[in-house]
Amino acid sequence: MTRHTPPPPALGCRHAPILKERGQHEVFCGLTGIxxxxxxxQDAFFLVVGSRTCAHxxxxxxxxxxxxxxxxxxxxxxxxxxxxxxxxHEELEREVDRLLARRGDxxxxxxxxxxxxxxxxxxxxxxxxxxxxxxxxxVRVLNYSGSGIETTFTEGEDACLAAMxxxxxxxxxxxxxxxxxxxxxAEDQALDLLAQIGIxxxxxxxxxxxxxxxxxxxxxSFALTQAFLGGTHAALERRGARHIPAPFPFGEEGxxxxxxxxxxxxxxxxxxxxxxxxxxRARARKAVAKAAETLSGKSxxxxxxxxxxxxxxxxxxxxxxMEAVEVGAPYIHKALVGPDLDLLADGPVISEGQDVExxxxxxxxxxxxxxxxxxxxxxxLEAEGLCTKWAIELVFTPVHFYEQAGDxxxxxxxPMRRHNLLKLEAAE
Ligand code: SF4
Numbered sequence: 570m571t572r573h574t575p576p577p578p579a580l581g582c583r584h585a586p587i588l589k590e591r592g593q594h595e596v597f598c599g600l601t602g603i604x605x606x607x608x609x610x611q612d613a614f615f616l617v618v619g620s621r622t623c624a625h626x627x628x629x630x631x632x633x634x635x636x637x638x639x640x641x642x643x644x645x646x647x648x649x650x651x652x653x654x655x656x657x658h659e660e661l662e663r664e665v666d667r668l669l670a671r672r673g674d675x676x677x678x679x680x681x682x683x684x685x686x687x688x689x690x691x692x693x694x695x696x697x698x699x700x701x702x703x704x705x706x707x708v709r710v711l712n713y714s715g716s717g718i719e720t721t722f723t724e725g726e727d728a729c730l731a732a733m734x735x736x737x738x739x740x741x742x743x744x745x746x747x748x749x750x751x752x753x754x755a756e757d758q759a760l761d762l763l764a765q766i767g768i769x770x771x772x773x774x775x776x777x778x779x780x781x782x783x784x785x786x787x788x789x790s791f792a793l794t795q796a797f798l799g800g801t802h803a804a805l806e807r808r809g810a811r812h813i814p815a816p817f818p819f820g821e822e823g824x825x826x827x828x829x830x831x832x833x834x835x836x837x838x839x840x841x842x843x844x845x846x847x848x849x850r851a852r853a854r855k856a857v858a859k860a861a862e863t864l865s866g867k868s869x870x871x872x873x874x875x876x877x878x879x880x881x882x883x884x885x886x887x888x889x890x891m892e893a894v895e896v897g898a899p900y901i902h903k904a905l906v907g908p909d910l911d912l913l914a915d916g917p918v919i920s921e922g923q924d925v926e927x928x929x930x931x932x933x934x935x936x937x938x939x940x941x942x943x944x945x946x947x948x949x950l951e952a953e954g955l956c957t958k959w960a961i962e963l964v965f966t967p968v969h970f971y972e973q974a975g976d977x978x979x980x981x982x983x984p985m986r987r988h989n990l991l992k993l994e995a996a997e
Contacts, residue, residue, distance in 0.1 A: 573854070574822045574887050578914035583907055585919050592924025595945045596874060596899070597626075597961070598717025600681065602725025604631045605964055607640040609750040610775050612676040615641040616668070617715065618661060618691060619683030640675075642668075646685050657691055665700050669708055676707070676779035679729060682714035709736065709779065721899040723797035723876050723964065726750055730774055734804035740784030744770040745831060746810065748801060749794035752967040753777070759794070759818070759970050762828060765845045767837050774801075785810050790834045792827065794818060794969055796909075797876035799902045816908045817880035820888045820974045821853040826908070849971035856975025857888050863982040865890030867938035873897040873923050874943040874960040879906040881941070881963070883913045889978050893917035894935045897928065939985055956988035
């Protein structure tokens with residue numbers, strides 16, 4: 570049976586009190602973003618300036634790339650660098666020169682800061698400037714921080730895109746910029762729908778190749794596809810571009826609202842938009858309804874991790890019939906997630922930041938049917954009998970827009986089905 574999304578709630582969560590926590594938190598650092606960014610930007614290289622711990626995190630998060638020349642690596646800071654005995658700036662520049670001499674395919678190089686490079690105050694911005702001047706026009710060198718201090722893993726992408734914004738050429742053209750590193754399949758679907766709706770000039774940040782022109786200016790409107798791009802949002806506004814606020818394109822409802830908001834901004838008639846999206850909307854509803862059979866009526870608890878929690882809670886409660894107990898997010902940026910908060914019915918605890926022990930106590934007391942959390946918390950919670958879903962999977966899997974709506978719901982339904990089977994087996 571196809572489920573229809575309920576009408577918007579009379580009282581959403583935009584003005585609900587927020588439980589702010591500033592204690593110990595359990596998250597991965599922003600280096601993690603390199604894993605999906607290097608796949609997206611096909612002629613970029615990400616050079617982490619960090620320690621062996623950073624190199625280890627990257628290798629284990631990415632799996633070892635044995636058959637391909639990798640597009641990320643670590644310039645290891647040795648003890649002599651950390652103790653200030655060697656000139657780490659000079660060594661880094663030599664390392665970059667060697668890399669670029671060997672790898673003619675690299676067109677963009679990102680120097681990615683880490684906790685160790687920040688502790689010894691390596692000036693990566695200055696290094697990037699010098700290296701850019703030396704290797705222009707073939708290679709552009711930029712820098713951003715993926716450091717783990719007080720961050721969460723999706724901030725790496727935000728910092729990377731925000732670092733690109735000041736380098737974009739000016740444009741007065743009336744255009745749409747779609748912002749966020751989506752898997753190609755989801756991005757292609759979005760671009761196809763937007764073209765059918767009648768948006769002529771569309772650019773994507775980040776582009777797949779360095780020579781694709783991505784420009785910005787006062788006639789650029791931008792639509793975010795990821796809820797964690799607060800820094801990029803601010804950087805684009807500083808360049809004069811205008812944000813189109815909308816729910817994020819998860820599920821049938823989110824995708825429809827996102828497309829309609831973009832169309833409105835470009836003065837396109839909603840009746841035309843609705844005619845274009847009629848068939849994919851129906852397919853999305855049908856696909857979500859199937860997975861929702863497992864999810865409907867079940868309770869849900871989000872630990873803060875990916876910054877996608879609020880849009881996902883909106884999708885899971887409104888399209889899949891779940892009941893949110895707590896929706897925790899590392900940061901709540903209402904300019905970005907406000908439209909999703911409007912649609913999320915008042916009721917769950919909305920928390921920002923983390924004090925992990927207190928939050929674990931609340932989760933144990935609630936005994937939710939599904940807990941969405943980071944890798945570090947999932948195993949202990951599973952051992953206590955709770956069913957969990959790793960939030961990090963959501964950034965690696967195509968989950969945006971209509972054709973992925975069913976897969977998105979299935980990502981949450983699958984652990985619940987497995988959990989139920991294990992419970993049945995244990996009872997026999
Ligand atoms: S938390 Fe800091 S030291 Fe650890 S891997 Fe991330 S950047 Fe490196």
